[in-house]
Amino acid sequence: MRMAELSSVSGVPVATIKYYLREGLLQPGERTSPNQARYGEAHVRRLKLVRALIDVGGLSIAAVQETLGAIDDQVSTHSALGFAQKGIAMPDVAVDEETRAWALSRFEGVAKEQGWDLCTDDPAIEVLISVMGAFRDLGHENLLDGLPQYASASRQIAEQDLASLAGMKSVEQIVESAAVGTVLGDTLLMALRRIAQQEVSHRVYGD
Amino acid sequence: MRMAELSSVSGVPVATIKYYLREGLLQPGERTSPNQARYGEAHVRRLKLVRALIDVGGLSIAAVQETLGAIDDQVSTHSALGFAQKGIAMPDVAVDEETRAWALSRFEGVAKEQGWDLCTDDPAIEVLISVMGAFRDLGHENLLDGLPQYASASRQIAEQDLASLAGMKSVEQIVESAAVGTVLGDTLLMALRRIAQQEVSHRVYGD
Numbered sequence: 182m183r184m185a186e187l188s189s190v191s192g193v194p195v196a197t198i199k200y201y202l203r204e205g206l207l208q209p210g211e212r213t214s215p216n217q218a219r220y221g222e223a224h225v226r227r228l229k230l231v232r233a234l235i236d237v238g239g240l241s242i243a244a245v246q247e248t249l250g251a252i253d254d255q256v257s258t259h260s261a262l263g264f265a266q267k268g269i270a271m272p273d274v275a276v277d278e279e280t281r282a283w284a285l286s287r288f289e290g291v292a293k294e295q296g297w298d299l300c301t302d303d304p305a306i307e308v309l310i311s312v313m314g315a316f317r318d319l320g321h322e323n324l325l326d327g328l329p330q331y332a333s334a335s336r337q338i339a340e341q342d343l344a345s346l347a348g349m350k351s352v353e354q355i356v357e358s359a360a361v362g363t364v365l366g367d368t369l370l371m372a373l374r375r376i377a378q379q380e381v382s383h384r385v386y387g388d
Numbered sequence: 389m390r391m392a393e394l395s396s397v398s399g400v401p402v403a404t405i406k407y408y409l410r411e412g413l414l415q416p417g418e419r420t421s422p423n424q425a426r427y428g429e430a431h432v433r434r435l436k437l438v439r440a441l442i443d444v445g446g447l448s449i450a451a452v453q454e455t456l457g458a459i460d461d462q463v464s465t466h467s468a469l470g471f472a473q474k475g476i477a478m479p480d481v482a483v484d485e486e487t488r489a490w491a492l493s494r495f496e497g498v499a500k501e502q503g504w505d506l507c508t509d510d511p512a513i514e515v516l517i518s519v520m521g522a523f524r525d526l527g528h529e530n531l532l533d534g535l536p537q538y539a540s541a542s543r544q545i546a547e548q549d550l551a552s553l554a555g556m557k558s559v560e561q562i563v564e565s566a567a568v569g570t571v572l573g574d575t576l577l578m579a580l581r582r583i584a585q586q587e588v589s590h591r592v593y594g595d
Contacts, residue, residue: 226526226527229525229526230526233522233525233526236522237518237519237522292583295584295587296587297583297584297587298587298590299583300586303582303583303586305578305579305580305582305583305586306579306583308575308578308579308582309576309579309580309583311444312444312572312573312575312576312579313576315440315443315444315572316568316572318436318440319436319437319440319568320433321564321565321568321569323552323555323565324552324565324568324569324573326552327548327549327551327552330544330545330547330548331545331548331573331576331577331580332580332584333544334541334542334544334545334548335541335577335580335581335583335584336584336587336588337537337540337541337544338537338538338541338581338584339581339584339585339587339588340537340584340588341534341537341538341541342534342581342585342588343585343588343589343592344534345530345531345533345534347592348530357528358528358530358531361523361526361528361531362528362531363581363582363585365519365522365523366519366531366538367578367581368515368519369516369519369520369538370538370542370577370581371512371515371574372512372513372515372516372519373512373516373538373539373542374542374545374546374549374570374574374577375510375512375515375570376499376504376506376510376512376513376516376542377502377504377539377542377543377545377546377547378546378549378550378570379507379510379512380502380503380504380505380543380546381543381546381547381549381550382546382550383505385550385554
């Protein structure tokens with residue numbers, strides 16, 4: 182199909198499609214003349230994925246590029262999960278050494294209970310340290326009393342995440358599922374947490 | 389203290405403080421002359437909170453305004469949790485009636501198992517429906533097989549969220565904790581999910 186048809190089938194405006202092509206979010210079509218190209222089902226599918234990562238997952242163009250890069254590189258399942266953390270907007274709060282040591286020591290105790298063998302160059306640990314530092318800095322250190330419960334619930338979520346991938350056959354399917362499941366899954370889990378908070382709050386405090 | 393000192397104590401540049409004053413994110417100082425004002429500890433504290441919501445929580449200025457509005461209005465604990473869902477970037481994906489009915493019916497079964505009495509005008513349910521629709525539209529409907537596990541883990545998280553508030557005495561403290569705990573807590577939980585995924589993945593797939 183031509184660009185105009187790709188636009189009407191996918192619901193994405195032509196100008197946006199051209200922008201995605203320039204940014205490398207969409208693979209080029211097959212050239213049929215110097216200024217025309219033909220697009221196929223793979224383009225429709227990729228456009229849907231890009232829209233979902235941006236609109237539903239809330240990713241930036243740069244984060245979408247990284248996510249698609251991981252899918253296109255057909256990295257291993259273990260690495261596919263690894264890249265997905267790039268989808269977290271990294272807090273740009275400077276954490277001093279004292280805060281860092283305090284947060285790490287506190288989290289290591291929790292991780293040990295979960296049987297986790299922490300990889301200290303994991304960017305997600307940096308994010309965790311920043312949030313822990315922010316809680317303390319704002320005088321809400323008590324919110325960290327729930328860290329063991331949060332870690333335990335997160336482990337259950339992660340086990341389900343991995344179980345969903347286990348039945349898949351092609352590497353492409355596994356990698357795309359890991360990306361979509363992690364990025365869009367974050368939004369799903371935020372929504373479920375809000376719904377559950379309302380339910381628990383209603384039970385505890387009534388109206 | 390004067391504006392310059394407020395800036396050096398909080399680490400927030402003067403131009404940024406002036407911007408926050410214009411946007412209503414920071415309460416005005418006490419006027420001491422037509423073009424000078426005096427600021428106090430409450431201003432330092434509020435500036436820290438605004439920076440944390442933006443830098444660590446990833447909130448937009450508009451979302452920070454809503455969050456602070458809820459804190460300043462001293463709404464009830466039940467409502468304090470309610471407003472916090474505004475922190476979710478709402479997906480702007482149009483969901484058709486068929487998708488909506490399918491998602492709602494599927495989620496209602498899960499909610500029933502959890503003993504939840506859904507309030508259908510909850511904006512978080514709209515977000516959930518959008519994500520469910522996106523999973524299906526992208527051919528990853530199987531990722532929803534874990535919905536009961538995700539709901540159960542989210543309930544455990546929500547119960548911990550509420551337990552953290554239970555010991556607090558002042559309404560102000562409860563409301564600020566609910567806001568900080570929900571918004572920054574989302575980032576904390578995203579980080580914990582990534583860490584747990586790495587651990588589970590390492591156990592299942594090795595390197």
